[in-house]
Amino acid sequence: MTSQVEQRLSALGLQLPPDWTPRGQFLPFRKDGAVVYLSGQICEWAGEVTHSGPVLDTTEGIETAREAAKICALNLIYRLREACDGDLDRVDAILRLGGFVNCLSGFPSSPAVINGATEVFIALFGEAGWHARTAVGVSGLPGNASVEVDAVVRLKS
Numbered sequence: 001m002t003s004q005v006e007q008r009l010s011a012l013g014l015q016l017p018p019d020w021t022p023r024g025q026f027l028p029f030r031k032d033g034a035v036v037y038l039s040g041q042i043c044e045w046a047g048e049v050t051h052s053g054p055v056l057d058t059t060e061g062i063e064t065a066r067e068a069a070k071i072c073a074l075n076l077i078y079r080l081r082e083a084c085d086g087d088l089d090r091v092d093a094i095l096r097l098g099g100f101v102n103c104l105s106g107f108p109s110s111p112a113v114i115n116g117a118t119e120v121f122i123a124l125f126g127e128a129g130w131h132a133r134t135a136v137g138v139s140g141l142p143g144n145a146s147v148e149v150d151a152v153v154r155l156k157s
Contacts, residue, residue: 005088005124009077012123016078017071020047023142028079034092036083036153040100041075042145043068051146055103055113062109065101065146069116072149076117077124080153093128094121096152099135102145110135117149 002010009015022028022039030037043051051068055061077088084090099114101107114135121129131151141148 003087003089005091008124014074014120016074016081017044018046019078020044029083031083034155034157035095036080036155038076038079038083038151038153040098040148040150041072041079042142042148043071044075044143044145045071049143049145052144053102053146055101055107055109055146057103057107057109062112065113066116068145068147069099069114069149070120072147073117073120076149076151077120080151083153084155088124090155091125091128092154092156094125094131094151094153096132097121097134098150099133100138100141100148101135102139102141102147103137105137105139107137110137113147114149116147121151 026039028039050071051064055065081088097117099117101110101113
């Protein structure tokens with residue numbers, strides 16, 4: 001049986017990525033009771049970085065980076081599905097996202113970039129998808145990825 005969340009995913013024309021090997025020595029998620037801490041996910045698909053290098057402060061650069069943030073969100077949801085034993089309908093609330101944008105000093109648009117991930121969570125989880133968030137600029141990310149996002153999620157008891 002497919003979860004309602006996965007049905008919404010399909011209706012939006014989105015899909016979850018194929019499995020991949022993490023780039024470091026860490027767990028993809030850690031559970032503490034009903035809370036799931038999801039490790040940061042870069043804009044990677046099938047083991048390849050999809051968007052690399054610093055994000056440029058142009059309309060095109062920001063829109064491209066928003067797509068990268070969307071891929072990060074899909075990677076997070078893939079790992080979240082594992083944490084939910086395959087049932088994304090067990091998600092009670094997306095509590096927090098942390099967004100990191102590979103950029104040059106002074107880049108003012110990190111929040112606009114990370115909106116690409118936020119919008120995926122809201123589209124899939126509705127009111128439960130709204131979350132607290134940080135969006136910061138950094139001088140580098142794993143694999144020279146343009147964007148990385150992590151999350152904290154609460155599951156239904």
